[in-house]
Amino acid sequence: MTTEQQVLDRIERARRRAPKVREERVTLAHGAGGKASQTLIDDVFVTAFRNPALEALGDGAVVGVGVDGPRVVMTTDSFVVSPVFFPGGDIGDLAVNGTVNDLAVSGARPLHLSAAFILEEGFPVADLRRIAGSMAAAAERAGVAVVTGDTKVVQRGKGDGCYITTAGVGVLERQDALGPAEVRPGDAVLVSGPIGEHGVTVMLARGELDLAADLESDTAPLHEPIAGLLDAVPGGVRMMRDATRGGVATVLNEIAVGAGVSIVVDEAAVPVRGPVAGACELLGIDPLYVACEGRFVAVVAGDRADAALAALRAHPSGAEAALVGRVVADPPGLVLLKTAFGGTRIVDLLVGDPLPRIC
Structure with missing residues (x-):
């Protein structure tokens, strides 16, 4: 047995073990979207609330309304x-945008949102008005309404200004089956635009680093380019995920593990703008792990890749969409990156959190 095969076998044995939280207290890593997050979710929450809709662990849960009612997607x-x-x-x-996008990548047309606010005593009312105005404008752009909500205020020092929890409901109007079970070898992997801009923007906005870059967050609703994609290649889209916490690398790992396939990514094909690449290089961060808030990953049938890419590029937010990789059969459950130097390396889930609190 080769050394490479021994490594792959060890990885597979580790993945087959039931996840178990070994820490006695929650850490920041448990909220980073990597291995620690997945272990916490599987060991604590899925174990406690186990049901078929939850176990899919998608961006939203597909549920039925009555016997002959519509299928809807819920997300929070x-x-x-x-x-x-x-x-x-x-x-x-x-x-x-985050909630609208979770519904959209699940194949649903977003309809309604709820919003709950946790406010710290002393938070400026003027800032709260500005935030509410931004939410209203974003909801109008996405064609949704904020129809209910809640507000709580905690003592000064017991919070951090303002936290928001949103939930959304959308309706499934297409018959497309989306999910890891639909992914198969030969499929193409697309990214809807340059990656990492939100995470790097937020990191620099904190002012903790002596770096400057002409960057803005990519936060945007994705329902329109996704609808255009689904219309352009009916039945050709296997699944979609928006690349938020943990970035594109985490999404690709979730797809590979869920589908039991391998994904081979061409590093040179991954769209990364210069300021993001430069900041990540200075900080020793791989852009593949940096969060986006207006980009998504789509797996499409290999013979429909050109049509899918053209559909994405037809929308302004997808003008720089790219085909970044292919799905292959082996080794199952792994993401492999073909580097610019001609080598290949495994792109695994992160254990820690290089960019805390970016969403």
Whole structure:
């Protein structure tokens, strides 16, 4: 047995073991979207709430309404970004766009949102008005309404200004089956635009680093380019995910493990703008792991890749969409990156959190 095969076998044995949280207390890594997050979710929450809709662990849960009623998608998300205002957006439009996008990548047309606010005593009312205004504008752009919500205030020092939790409901109007079970060898992997801009923008906005770059967050609703993609290649889209916490690398790992396939990515094909690449290089961060808030990954049938790419590029937000990789059969459950130097390396899930609180 070769050394490479021994390594692959060890990885497979580790993945077959039931996840178990070994820490006695929650750490920041448990909220980073990597291995620690997945272990916490599987060991604590899936174990406690186990049901078929939850176990899919998608961006949203598909549920039925009555016997002959419509199929709807439900999703929920919390936003704790710091600072709450950053170039290109704020926590308000981030919350709306993030929830709309979770519904859209699940194949649903977004309809209604709820919004719950956790406010710290002393938070400026003027800032709260600005955030609410951003949410209203984002909801109008996405064609949704914020129809219910809640507000709580905690003592000074017991929070961090403003946290927002949103939930969303959308309706499935197409018959497309989307999910890891649909992914198969030969499929193409697309990214809807340059990656990493949100995470790097927020990191620089904190002012903790002596770096400057002409960057804005990519926060944006994705329902329109996704609808255009689904219309252009009916039955040809296997699954989609928006690349938020953990970035594109985490999404690709989730797809590979869920589908039992391998994904081979061409590093040179991954769209990364110069300022993002430069900042990541200085900080020793791989752009593949940096969060986006207006980009998604789509797996499409290999023979429909050109049509899918053209459909994405027809929308302004997808003008720089790219085909970045292919799905292959082996080794199952792994993401492999063909580097610019001609080598190949494994792109695994992160254990820690290089960029805390970016969404």
